[in-house]
Amino acid sequence: MAESQKVVVMENIEKFDNKKHEIEEKLQKREDERLANIQKRKEEKSAVTSVKESAKFFYDQFSTEKINLENELEKCDSLDKNKLVEKFDDLTAKHQKLQRFFTESTMFLPSYDVQQTLDILSKLQTQIQEKRDKLLPKKKFAFKSKKKGTVVEKQEDVKKEGDDEDDSVILADCKFTDMKEKELYMKDEINKKDVALARLESCTIRLLGAPSAIHINKLTNCTILSGPVSGSIFIRGCKNCTFVVACQQLRIHTTTDTKFFIHVTSRAIIEDCSSVTFGPYNWTYPEIESHYGISGLDKNRNSWDDIDDFNWLAADKHSPNWSLVPESERNNCWN
Structure with a gap:
């Protein structure tokens, strides 16, 4: 074979190898893109599932805590008066905990549900306060005349500083x-x-x-x-x-x-x-x-x-x- 023919053959082989390498790179790139798209869809599906599961957990937990709080509030009517202050403190703390739980969950709740939940929390807070005012009314001033005389004095319980906090x-x-x-x-x-x-x-x-x-x-x-x-x-x-x-x-x-x-x-x-x-x-x-x-x-x-x-x-x-x-x-x- 002439030298010139050998050169042509070598050039063709090199071109073939380069073309083969380009095709392999394109195929690998397509495969990488395909795998990346599959992974992305998996992640998106996982994220949607996670949000749905988180929202479901919130609704279930919030509903349970709301019902428990309402049931405890109803029981206040039958409690001994000296236990009411502690009970209302406990109810207030539970409401605040429920409100914090809601605030931490707003990122995956629809805006309509956020507003509905805010309304529920507001009503619960009002119910607690109204029940407290009913069962533990603030003491009013009482007036009493001295036994022998015309001087009128106010009678009120002596409170320690901060008791009305x-x-x-x-x-x-x-x-x-x-x-x-x-x-x-x-x-x-x-x-x-x-x-x-x-x-x-x-x-x-x-x-x-x-x-x-x-x-x-x-x-x-x-x-x-x-x-x-x-x-x-x-x-x-x-x-x-x-x-x-x-x-x-x-x-x-x-x-x-x-x-x-x-x-x-x-x-x-x-x-x-x-x-x-x-x-x-x-x-x-x-x-x-x-x-x-x-x-x-x-x-x-x-x-x-x-x-x-x-x-x-x-x-x-x-x-x-x-x-x-x-x-x-x-x-x-x-x-």
């Missing part, structure tokens, strides 16, 4: 109490936790997180700004304060001369209040979107101007105890 403040995971003229902050440590603020004066409090609930008692001349709350905010005995809060339910008791800038997904309730005004929630900070995600609060549902006054029964007249904040006073720069 709200149980929710005592049980809260995070709290600020008994301070004056302070700038106070809580951040992500309050996510999915119960927060309490009590007996504060001339303080500014910023809650940069997504608590499960907030309990507020006896504040004077304070400004409170909070990120979205997955459950309820309870406010009692406050005067000359400003609240900028977002929550599922807002209940306000014995509060006067106070402004509220709120995002609330149900009707806010006031009782024994006067000179309180309401405007839309208007606070923002860098992490607020992620905190809305944690809380599960619906940003598109806000009943900030729909207030229910328990002390005003006339349907045809507006309650004199509350009003709306003028538009010119709603664009505050809280930072």
Whole structure:
């Protein structure tokens, strides 16, 4: 064979080998892609199954705990009075635990079910409080004249300092109490936790997180700004304060001369209040979107101007105890 022919044969063999290598690479690439797609589908199927299983576990567990709590609440009617305080403390703690369980499960629940569950938790909380008020009413002042004389004196049980503290403040995971003229902050440590603020004066409090609930008692001349709350905010005995809060339910008791800038997904309730005004929630900070995600609060549902006054029964007249904040006073720069 001539040398030139050998060269041609070698070149053809090399071209064949290169072509064969290219074909093998393409086939291997296709096989790798096929296996990757199979693995991806398996993972997606597993993820969907996991979400469904997690959701089913939540519904089963939540339903069981709800029924147990309702059954225990019914039994309170037959309990001895000296056991009721401990029982209601236990019910409150169980409700808070159930609320935390819900908050931790919102990531795999449909938005409709999130709202339905929030409504159930709110009703349970109201039922516990109403039953407590019924079976353990707060003592009222009694008046008694001295046996021989005209002097009238108040008769009331002597209480130790702190005995009238709200149980929710005592049980809260995070709290600020008994301070004056302070700038106070809580951040992500309050996510999915119960927060309490009590007996504060001339303080500014910023809650940069997504608590499960907030309990507020006896504040004077304070400004409170909070990120979205997955459950309820309870406010009692406050005067000359400003609240900028977002929550599922807002209940306000014995509060006067106070402004509220709120995002609330149900009707806010006031009782024994006067000179309180309401405007839309208007606070923002860098992490607020992620905190809305944690809380599960619906940003598109806000009943900030729909207030229910328990002390005003006339349907045809507006309650004199509350009003709306003028538009010119709603664009505050809280930072």
